[in-house]
Structures are given as C-alpha cells and as structure tokens.
Amino acid sequence: MSNDRTVETAGPDKIPRTARGRETLRKLLDAAAEEFGEKGFHDGSISGITRRAGTALGSFYTYFDSKDEIFRALVKDMSERVKTSAGKAQVDGLTSLERERAALAGFMEFARAHKEIYRIIDEAEFVDPESYRKHYETTARRIRERLEYGAAKGDLKPGLGEAHAWAIMGMNVFLGLRYAVWASDEDTDRVADIAAAILAEGIGPKG
C-alpha cells in the first residue's frame, strides 16, 4: 500500500509526518480490521485494537478520537483496498472485457485473503450509513468510467451507463461472498471466467 493512501485515511489534522507515524497508523487500521471483523463494531473495543496493534493507547488517540472514527477510517481504507485489488490485476493492452474479468479476479483474491471485508462493509450500513453508501457509489462510478471508456473506444456496446455498472458490481459482490468468503470450493479463475462469459455474450442461446 502506498503511504499516500494511508495518509489520506486519517483526518486532515492527523496526518502522520514520519514514516514511523505512518507505520503506526497502518498497524492500527489492520488491527481494527481484525478486531471489528472478529467481534463486530459493538463488541469491538479501542483497547482490543491497540492490543492487536501492539501500540500504546496514546498512539490511538494521536490519530483517532473514538471507535466510530477509526471504524469510518477503516471502511474508507477497505474501499480503497478493493479499488487497488481490482486495479492491480489490470495490465496494459487488455480489452475492456478482459479488464472487467481481471477486476473481478483481483477482487476475489483480495476477499479470500481478507474475508473480514464483507462483515465490515456490511456492518457500516448500520454503524455508518454514509460510508456504506459512499463505498458502493464510488465503486460503481469506477466501473461506469471503465464501461464508458470501453464504449467510446468501441470494444463495448454503446450506451452503457450507471445501471450496467451497478449490475456488474452486484455480480462481483455476490460471487465474492459465495466463492471467496463463504467457501473456496471453486477456483477464482473459473468463477471469473463465468462472469466474463456473461458479460461477453450473455446466457441466451445465441453467441
């Protein structure tokens, strides 16, 4: 993860100035992911987070005012990591359809390694609805931009827009839930191939 991203996560008054500060902030966010992922928001605690992070309680308050605040920062951090995981799988020279396939494969790999992400994002619906909504709106906007780019360069159908992006996001989220978080009984590549085939030609008898 880039330091830029980590820095962006904290509030504007609390940007770590040193490499060590950035490292502490990263440790706190990773510990919060474990703590909330295991215990949920209500049973998770600041002392649980600092214990997992191996930091003093004072370090926590250097960056966050409350449990709510680190939870919000964590959802934003997770959202960024979803973006990075989908983006990392992208290489130059892919067609738009290959790019969508790579985004799903990258996301599924990430979700298998960080199964707590579903619980944290899903709990945000109740703990911090604004972050929840923003996560999906941002993710959908990113997919929509890829689709519009593909439509413009002619390797996707013209007229793709917001609803197409939400449809694809939904596909990816539920395939991730089933095949990355609940069980790993299918190869992620095979699942990504299935989703890619739906996007390439649908499920109708033709094609």
Added chain:
Amino acid sequence: MSNDRTVETAGPDKIPRTARGRETLRKLLDAAAEEFGEKGFHDGSISGITRRAGTALGSFYTYFDSKDEIFRALVKDMSERVKTSAGKAQVDGLTSLERERAALAGFMEFARAHKEIYRIIDEAEFVDPESYRKHYETTARRIRERLEYGAAKGDLKPGLGEAHAWAIMGMNVFLGLRYAVWASDEDTDRVADIAAAILAEGIGPKG
C-alpha cells in the same frame, strides 16, 4: 399472501388454527417489519411490535417466545415474499430470458413498496447469520433451477449453474438497492430492460 405461507412461518407448535389467528400472526409479522425496518433489531422491541399491530402482548407470546424468534420468522417471511414477488411477474409462455426479466421487475416493484426489506435481510447477517445465509442460498437455488430448466429446453446456453445464479442474484440485489430502495429516479422497467439485455447478449461489441 396465502395462509399457507403465513402458517409455515411460525414454529411447528404455534400454527394458528383459526382464520383470526392467522390474521393476528400476519399483523405481528407486518408490524415487526415496520418496527425492525425503522429502528433496527437492537432498538426494536416486542412492545413496539404489538403496539403497531394493535394486539395484546399475550397474542405475541402465543406465537413467539422472544424478539429473536419473531426476527427469524420475519426473515423467513421476507424471503418467501421475495420469491412470491419474483414469481407473480411470471406468466405462461415466457422464454427463459423473459422470465429472468420478469423476476427482476417483480422484485424491484416489491422492494419499492417494502424498502425495509434490505435493512432486515442485511441486519440478519449480524443478528441471525443462519437465516441470512439461507435466504441467499434459497434464492440462488431458485434462480439456478430456472437456468437449468432453460438450458435443458434450449432457450439458454448449456452448462449454466450455481455461479451464473449467484451472478444474476447479485445483479438483482444491487439494482434493487440502487433503483428501488435508495432512489426511484429510474423506471423499474427500464432497469429491468438493461439487466435483460446483459443476460441476452452481454455488453461486448458484438450482439
């Protein structure tokens, strides 16, 4: 709603024997949907439910032992209603692709009229994980059966299976979230057309 469905919702020892009993049970479930939909599980209360239902507290305990128990019954009831809403839109003589389109359109209409469904099902992930999982597994199984039937009669591609069903379910859930629950800025028919076009021919340049 059929009485059969209502009856099925309560535990085996608590099936209402009279029409009046079935009506009371239905009122309690509808009141629970309002109560938990507005306040969430933790802040919702049995007295809030009976007040909304206009029934005595004793009637509640005739059918349910606890807040947990009516919540579990409610998730099952909602799950059945999703099934019914998707099924009601089906008419004889549809192709498999038309059938999937009708299922989504029916579901979106239902979700617009019962926006609380998302909050209730989503909260089940935390309050009653088994019900949450069962809701999605059952819904996916139903879609899968339609796909396999379509593949067998030749109006869908051969080889469709579980992952296709999960992909379609995810599409539907997220289109419902965006266009039925968060905002009604798009006609549900137009959204259903977009999803149907993806299933008919994908988003690639061909087709």
